[in-house]
Amino acid sequence: MAVQEQANNPLHGKTLEFILKQLVWHYGWEELGQLVRIACFNNNPTMNSSLKFLRKTDWARKKVEKLYLNTFH
Numbered sequence: 001m002a003v004q005e006q007a008n009n010p011l012h013g014k015t016l017e018f019i020l021k022q023l024v025w026h027y028g029w030e031e032l033g034q035l036v037r038i039a040c041f042n043n044n045p046t047m048n049s050s051l052k053f054l055r056k057t058d059w060a061r062k063k064v065e066k067l068y069l070n071t072f073h
Contacts, residue, residue, distance in 0.1 A: 010073050011065055017051055019068045026071060036063045 011019070023032055024047070033041035038060050040053040054061045 010069060014068075016054055016061065016064075017047070019064060020047065020050060020054070022072065023064065023068055035067055036060070038063075 027035065029041060029045040033045065038053070038057075040050045054064060
């Protein structure tokens, strides 16, 4: 991706782990599980299991990224 395109990307430079930690800090697992209805947030959630799932599952990662943008931007 060109540098110019990245300048307009608010997620540029933010790792999935950073995004998830910010959301968990802000909402907590329980509310996060209500906002983004995926099992890894609702059934014994851990950072590692959630990151593993989100890295494999494009639609779920996009929902988490959208919630991050709506929350902090």
